[in-house]
Amino acid sequence: MSDDGPVLIFDSGIGGLTVLREARMLMPERRFVYIADNAAFPYGDWQEEALLDHLLRLFAQLLEEIRPACVIIACNTAFTLAGAALRERFPETDFVGTVPAIKPAAERTASGLISVLATPVTVKRDYTKGLIESFATHCHARLVGSRYLAALAEDYICGIAVADSALWAEIAPCFVEEESRRTDIVVLACTHYPFLANRFRKLAPWPVDWLNPAEAIAMQAKRVLGSSTAAADGGPNHDFVIFTGENLRPETVRLMQGFGLKIAARRAG
Incomplete structure (x- = not known):
């Protein structure tokens, strides 16, 4: 975990933007990196063991590349399946989960x-x-x-x-x-x-x-981060999104622009 790193928000698709919206209001000084695992969407089509392996491998790459201050898993399916395994595998990282309210x-x-x-x-x-x-x-x-x-x-x-x-x-x-x-x-x-x-x-x-649950998730992330040093130059103009899949609809690109998210050139996954 890097105290001055961005907050990583992860979802299977773009639903986690509900959490990003709340997190920005609570922590306007922070930088955010949004990960949309659209290559694997929807998670409901996966067998549990295969999905767990996929998430562990993907996070090993994401944490190495991004070195976030904390991770918000803005996906009930991902966190209820992999939350415990992620915390065990990456104990140096703070994971904020999403569970049914x-x-x-x-x-x-x-x-x-x-x-x-x-x-x-x-x-x-x-x-x-x-x-x-x-x-x-x-x-x-x-x-x-x-x-x-x-x-x-x-x-x-x-x-x-x-x-x-x-x-x-x-x-x-x-x-x-x-x-x-x-x-x-x-x-x-x-x-x-x-x-x-x-x-x-x-x-x-x-x-x-x-x-x-979006506001409660964002509030928990703020508590986890506590008084750690916030990343400089926070705000929507400095946030970006990574899609794990290559095929983006024009509507999705416009939505990301509306949220002030720059689409990263590289892809995770």
Whole structure:
């Protein structure tokens, strides 16, 4: 870890921009490097052992090249699978993880009915079930695995039209009615999903709290960094993005420009 290095934000695609947005507001003096592992997107298509090996090899390269002050893994799937292994393999690096916000949802719910909207891989993981057993045994927590929502979010935030019917098909199972009670909180357990939150609100059959973890993740990174020396010349004009895949849509390039991210010439992976 390098105290004066940038903050590395990692995601399988561009959903982690939700975290970058919050991190910039909390730490405007910092430099950020955003890694989009688009060559491997979506992670849900991978076998767990192969994905774990891929992440360990990729981070060995990224940490050597970038020497970050800390790493934010802005991906529930990646962190719940590889977080412990990454911390063991690279003990000198501070990793800030992303996990489903089940604990705060369980603390806030009035009806006792919460839903966790995630990728199928995150839904199946023992880590997620362990969070429910630890913090939400007094609730009915419905796990909703969406196969297509992350890709739909990637399209949407790049300005590509996404039909209401496609979104509703993915979020409809989140809404549960039991006698006089209704789901009142939906945990957005994928960093892609908050970009669609306004669309979700319009489609919802009744109001719910869509729980976005991005601010909490950024706040934890700020705590981890503490009073260490911030990198000079921070700010969007000095931040850059690395894509692990070569094929970038024009819409993606424009989105990166809108976020003030320079696309690095080299590729990771």
